[in-house]
Amino acid sequence: MSSEKRRLIAGNWKMNGSLQEANEFMDAFGGNPAPDLVEVALMPPFTLLHPMSDRLASMGVVLGAQNVYNEDKGAFTGSICPMMLRDANCHYVIIGHSERRSIIGESNAKIRSKMNASWLHGLEPILCIGETLEQREKGITNSVLAEQLSILKGAPKEMPLTVAYEPVWAIGTGVTASAEQVTETHAFVHEELTRLGHDCRVLYGGSVNPGNAEELMSCPGVEGALVGGASLKADSFMEIVKATVKVVS
Numbered sequence: 513m514s515s516e517k518r519r520l521i522a523g524n525w526k527m528n529g530s531l532q533e534a535n536e537f538m539d540a541f542g543g544n545p546a547p548d549l550v551e552v553a554l555m556p557p558f559t560l561l562h563p564m565s566d567r568l569a570s571m572g573v574v575l576g577a578q579n580v581y582n583e584d585k586g587a588f589t590g591s592i593c594p595m596m597l598r599d600a601n602c603h604y605v606i607i608g609h610s611e612r613r614s615i616i617g618e619s620n621a622k623i624r625s626k627m628n629a630s631w632l633h634g635l636e637p638i639l640c641i642g643e644t645l646e647q648r649e650k651g652i653t654n655s656v657l658a659e660q661l662s663i664l665k666g667a668p669k670e671m672p673l674t675v676a677y678e679p680v681w682a683i684g685t686g687v688t689a690s691a692e693q694v695t696e697t698h699a700f701v702h703e704e705l706t707r708l709g710h711d712c713r714v715l716y717g718g719s720v721n722p723g724n725a726e727e728l729m730s731c732p733g734v735e736g737a738l739v740g741g742a743s744l745k746a747d748s749f750m751e752i753v754k755a756t757v758k759v760v761s
């Protein structure tokens with residue numbers, strides 16, 4: 513396990529945010545308070561990438577996208593390719609979020625090909641994995657996660673990668689995994705990644721908020737958070753960042 517990696521707090525705005533709301537957020541957020549200790553990233557919708565890019569960079573906040581298409585260019589109406597994300601100064605791209613797996617039906621094969629396309633253009637995928645409540649109750653959490661991680665077989669080890677463990681039952685529900693569940697599952701994810709030859713950061717995601725951030729970010733093997741709802745408001749996102757700074761200070 514690699515507790516010395518710089519923590520990452522990444523905000524996933526999902527399908528939320530007008531230009532006005534984005535400007536209000538940036539006015540209120542102010543900037544990354546401790547860039548040496550914690551990296552802060554924001555993933556607004558595609559329409560806000562260019563308008564937010566320069567200002568976020570000046571605040572020490574790294575830009576990311578929520579999705580990408582697995583081709584370089586061409587007749588793929590409605591899709592956004594990795595080069596377009598690089599053009600907007602994105603460093604990160606979320607791939608395999610549970611909402612895309614369940615609502616859009618994204619397969620592991622599609623997810624791997626999006627990762628390959630992203631790597632070709634220098635993007636760092638944040639690969640999301642996680643089990644449903646039914647799978648947890650059946651006791652098959654580890655095998656579900658191992659299968660989702662198995663797409664990394666044969667992936668170049670030197671490519672940048674972050675993994676986010678997000679139990680599906682904790683996303684947007686207000687229910688968080690307990691510290692024990694988080695610690696135990698992160699240990700398994702790190703073990704599996706080591707077996708596959710990848711030594712990357714593993715984030716926790718699922719209803720992280722200012723009230724639980726310190727406890728969750730203190731769990732062994734947790735190297736940051738992917739934050740949905742609580743990243744939409746500058747003050748709650750900042751509180752999560754500060755709680756993380758406190759944990760690593």
Ligand code: PEP
Nearest residue numbers: 683684717718719740741
């Ligand atoms: C997410 O969108 O990845 C997420 C974890 O959302 P929330 O924090 O709202 O549960």
